Amino acid sequence: MANHRKSILHFCLTITAAVGLATSGSLLPVPPAYAAESTVKLVKLPESFPKEGGTFTAEVLVSASDMIAGTVELKYDPARLEVVDANPQEPGVQVDSGGWDAFMIQSTDTSKGLISYSKAQLGDGPGRSFDNELLFKATFKVKPGASGPHGLSIGEAKLVNSAAKYIGVDTILVPVTPDIDRGPRSSGGGSVSVPQHAQEGQKVYSEEQIRNALKEGMLHISLADNERELVFPPNLAELMSGSGSVSVVKGSTALVLPFELFSSLAALLSEENASNSRIVIRVDVMKSPERDTLLEQAQKGEGASIIPIGDVVELQAAIQEKDGSDRTLPAFPKPVKLVMTGNGQANPAITNLYFLSDNGALEYVKGRFENGRLHADLHHFSKYALLQYSKAYSDVPQKHWAQEAIRQLSAKKIVKGVSETNFAPEQSVTRAEFAALLVRMLGLTSGSASVFQDVTADKWYYTEVNAAAEAGIVTGASNNRFIPDASITREEMVTMLIRAYAHVTGKSIQASIPAAFADKGQVAEWALPYVDFAAERGFVEGREGHLFVPSGQATRAESVQILMRLINNGEV
Template identity: 25%
Template sequence: MQTLLKQAPARRLLLLMLSCLLVLPAFLIPSAAHAASDAPAKVTITNTNVTAGQSATVPVMLTDPGDGVGAYNMQIDFDPSVLSIVSITPTYGVVAPEDGAPSDTGYFQSNFDNTAGWARVIWIDSTGGNALIHDPIQLFAIEVKSLSSETTGTYHLTVDTSDDEKWAVYRSSSYTIPSTVNGGEIVISKSNSNSGSGSGSSGGGSTTTPATSTPAPTTTSTPVIVYIDGKEQPQFATAQASVQNGRKTVQLNVDNDKVIKQISTTGIKELLLPVQDTTAAIVTGELNGQLVKELESRGAAVKIQTPTATYTLPAIDINIDSISAQVGASVALSDIKITISITTADSSATSAVKSQAAKQGLSVVGTPVDFEVIAHYNGKSIVVNQFNHYVERAIALPAGSDGTAITTGVVLGSDGTLHHVPTHISVTGSTYWASINSLTNSSYAVVYTPASFKDVENHWSKNDVNDLGSRLIMKGVSGTEFAPNASITRAEFTATLLRALGIHAASGSTAVSFSDVKAGSWYENEVKLAVSNKLISGYSDGTFRPNGLITREEAMIILNRALALTTLTQVNDAAQIDSLLAAYEDSASVSEYAKAAVASALKNGIVQGADGSLNPDSNVTRAETAAIVKRLLVKAGLING
């Protein structure tokens, strides 16, 4: 196995080892292959409903690839007295051909035993390490069948993640990636129930729980009122409520045709799907791709609203055209289901977030919440978890919370740590709300972590530095010192801005090509993130000069690119640029290529001149960095002033 991951192997040997792995995995994947990794991977076996005596498709998703997956093997166990497997179909990877020719999507092989109750699956990057999986995708689909038309209840597809023979995810031959498996519930219901196949809602918790039979979930369905631009639409959706494992789910099913007909004559800016049920742990809105396309064409958003959280998603950020291309351009948009979910963390997930927060010196305020968007078609699921613009979600803080004792919202990153996301605190009545703007989907929480650096106590930057320190944006040079007057490097400025903007994941796969950005350097990933999000481009000689001190002009160029992610306006009109710069006596010293960026920073109040000068060639200090980064976030409405 290790040789296979390092280089293209002999064709016959590869086929032999792929076959043997399904039978004798212990000989090929020794436990000694494990090594530490900073970015765990996550696989989700989609929770699925099936009618008693019938079949259903269970998508298996790589919902978080960490830093890249080069191979995996897993054994999925099930109760053979209740379920059987009809087929296992790869959605990423192909069966190894006889001639062993490499595949861009890798080699896939599977087997199952309906007597013993197991299925085994293996996938490997057949290019020898050049085609790691870097994005969330569906790995394969399992068609399961309920063996009896009389048996109902909840059963599980389980994976023993503690056994290397039954579960391992690799980045390379010497790197076993820490990884988890979520979901795996199969709910079998009578044919006259309201359950359908392939619900696609992802559940938390490990799938190592033994398969057990529990009563079928209680399900009710009622009409609900939705709102189009604030106007009631009484018969435009139904709510289906069910209880599974003690947690209540409410799903709003939109009457897509009614909404499309209505907005074709009245227009729309927001489709609001409200749920008033305070006992619901999971709230999901379901609409189809055709309605999403109609909303996108009108610049409208879908908003899911519960008593404790809201999720406002511009239809354009669902990117229905990309989803359509993935499921097949010939598939009607009306046949693609889009589910938008808000899930309150259960006790286990809450404890995990609080434990990590404690390690980082943070105090969690309230309960974490997970936000999710998934497209479904014919057993295939596509996770939508990256956006081109900020998407707002709001979390209500517990009754009695002190709005001043909140510093920021955080997102649970792929590395298992909590990172800052831009957060604005507001109050409605007696309830404080944390409005979190993010470019990704994940689990979010609100934390309190006040910072105070001794050496800014009497410095002009005190408020800005301590505020951004509390938000996990600015870091001190020690636990108590900040060094406000020290200059900041290009890499340090870039890393600070990324933390401020809440950018912790690359937008697609991006290779760092700068000749002076060394592999393994502390800033390698930050540079990759900045390039992928179009914040930096480097110099014409192919360098980035990460350790060079950044000038005010260079800082404003990067800040101007960041404006594209916000609602702030970039200045491009030549006359306006000249007018804004003319107010400063040294405007002639601004480089031609930087004039628009400098004008944008001035127009938006992000950068201020000193004594009538712009000083474009002066180095930026750490204190000045705190000031201009905070102004950017405040002017964009992403944090409180």
Template identity: 25%
Template sequence: MAKLRIAMLMLLVFFLARPVVTQASSEPNFQTVLSKESPTLNSTFTVEIAANLMTDLYAYELNLTYDRSKLEFVSYTAGEGGFNIDALLTNNGVRLAHTELEKKSGKNGDLKLATVTFKALESGDVKIVLSRVKLVDSQLAAVNYTLDASAIAHIVSIDDNNGNNGNNGNNGNNSNNGAEGNGSSIQPTTPSNVNGSTIKPVIRYDAAAQSVQSTVDLESLQKALNQTTANDKGVKKVIIEVESKPGAKEYVQTIPTSAISNDVKKAEIEIVTPLANLTLPDNMLQAGVTSNEQISLHITSVDPKSLQPSVQNQIGNHPVIQVTLTSGGKIITWDNRQAPVTVSIPYVPTAQELLNPEHIVVWYVDSQGKLTSVPSGRYDAKSGRVSFKTTHFSMYAIGYTNKSFKDLESVAWAKNPIEVMASKGIISGVSDTEFRPSQAVTRADFLVLLVRTLELSGKAGDTFADVPSQAYYYEAVGIARALGIAEGSGDNLFKPLEPITREDMMVLTARALKASGQQVTGGDTSVLQPFSDVAKISAYASESVASLVKAGLIHGNGRQIEPKSTTTRAEAAVLMYNIYNL
């Protein structure tokens, strides 16, 4: 807390420091140095900012300008010790700042001020300029400099690299490669080895970018589809098995755009790489996403040390991957809640994590460095992999978190389910330390839990008259109504803020399981006979209650179902936990 107070005080002094009109006789010299002069599209690289002839440097502000359509700011590190101020994105760049925390002399000599990590978004040249610098000494006197210390990154697409690097021994007459940098020509394809439903493409390795690239054509995909059988849902599966290359930090698989642009899901394509496996539904791309005939999936290993310090502290040494879709040399923004992609990452838990493997989680890392739990993330000991589903591509990290609450002693039977589901971000407490397990659950809150746990999606249907559009549960109730889960209580009312009874909880759950495709058998109400209060179950709820009892999702309270009782937060959490582990 003391450090925070000092930091805040220094921030105020830093930004309000009055500039000194006269500058030092020995002007400092600033340099910007790229880690890669020709980074590949979608890769990350760093810019090191250094200065010579520093005198009593206590704090500083750096302003970088660049084309934000071509570069994405990822993170930065600055100084040794002290305090890094959160990066501030501007219209044409980013502003960074660093300050010491204690009363002491500033630093002197030749110094490295910052290392900034960028992601290449678009091929072509992009100029990164250190345009303005403010230096503050230990007496809080400030000097401003207007500069043009710049570096130019020559961002190349995978296609450009293939053309520039020659034939790599794979295609002796690859003369057409020189035109691929315009994003409109077709990636050359060496025939793949197709064995049943498995395709093994020929790889090309770009040693400079540590990138493995491979292409599968439509003919090979169709051949593999013809040699496999559909599952019970009528969906076929093809596996593209990419050869491992020691030292590779990125795998790029190119496939025909049409292969994943169908209206209705009839097939899946699993891309298997050493970094991660991705299973793509053939309806994942919506109409008009790209006009190019080919599309490329990039799976890139990210060094956690390149991320913001606050993110590094949470992720530690856990694996981090970036998943991106490109076509014609440009990144394709993909977001389709109707066609989730399954991702699985090989992972070896630590000894501590193996004691509570259910607390191994997956986080989505956004462009601002914020971590958001991915509810479906889980570790499977048999496969040795962490898997999750996503409806958009971004950066993802494996993590470990053991959330607990201080008021669970009275519900020992629910303690582990509550802690696991809270760690995965599916449920939350009323505060960081309290869960209030005996508190009633409202009808709206229960639907929010159901939609989140089962990751239900759909276009919201007609709204209930008593569900306001600004309510936090509006979307969940709308999805539930569209999927036939929530029918309301008559007169176009849902009564969202009323406590939900146990039998209504089970009715909504049974409908939600059916909507999500879960195989839960219902109809046999004889399984309810052992319960002494079976006669209290409403006629409309009996089959739903029976299906959940038969599936082992509901066990009752001793010999009673208690259908008319109000559902508690603990009971709802246990049910969500049981559903999660179906």
């Protein structure tokens, strides 16, 4: 790793000496291969843009694991925007004082509208992990008379890990507004006008308008409060040249629709029928009384306090035939990225995104909060809402040591009570129950028949145990049996948990410091590495007297607490 690091820093100094930062360079060596299992997300802000003469700051954020170097370009339209400031303030090689000991290079090409920022870590330590952290920012001023698309986009983005391999990069711009605001004006000047034949509540785009509005493979659209449908020609994916995405903002909801969605919708129809069809994207904010009725049904069905933190939106994607009938996809070929902004009153610990069925039943959708916004990947469209979900149990008082974990995992629909009002925190957990908890937490699915003789299709845990087995989380007891109804021991619980961690992260589970439990000698040999790793990472603690009690039965409260610690670790 030291040789990799030296080559990167040597490359950095070579660039500096050779070109004097007159042009954008890269700190990156030519890596041997891609590390496709990693991804990076770059997010551009802000939500809206000022009138001419005003200023705003665009921020580029990065999320990556084991990163030691990177080069990222921010593109803008130099005819409309002027760079006021780019961080770092002075061009050239600098030492970062922001917590990362690294060389930095920043250059701005005002003729091309390009800001290039490169960074390489010093020393021979491991790469750094970033969780939606600021990489760099630039302040722009809107030029006099400017109008139309601002042209802001992420250009080339290359990131490298400590093995000198590229990290797979996923770039996204959210939320976005398509045009610079010049106040009241007629359509034109780069904006897309809506044809006169658009029906009420629709925004219709022709092929010519799409070609004119498309910038850098991205089509940015804002919907007014009275607009609920976007209408595109069926060959939208072709117009996008087989790449890029369409970003849509309506109120507190932002969507990034990949071109694969549009190509898959078009493929639902024959070539003959496609000529008279159109793609329709619906973004409809539910109003009262329908919205209130749906939320009341959800609260009654869940037996919990449910408070909406933002809009309840109904999303649809269809290709519409000439007769007006819709054809839809059962699942998207690539996730649609959703960003929802709450009202600022949310408790992030118990606020989540939920899919709402027509009868008010809730289904948790995994997401993450970043800068007050909830980000999630959607695999199908329906009704969605950002809700604060608080479930209380009569046998779990607020002072109970696991109360907060039980409350948070209840909100995520990972755990539930033994009845409407009781959780039974001291009750033991079966092997099948804990396997099911892990599967729900990770969102695993099963695609094969059971590998265990005692896990049959008529059991409630059939799908969950099979999914856990496929992921390598459970391996059974003996003679091809899982013993699903046996109470799980603490060493079995820890073993399953760490196998789940390894499955998701792909990381080694080798502990650097052995656990120091007073009864460690009683831990089964097969469980030792898992117990050591869990103790080192703080996933598990001992009971009274610093005893691990490996053969002791794990309680429901203990199982929830250990799952919560894994979630709080931020890697699953």
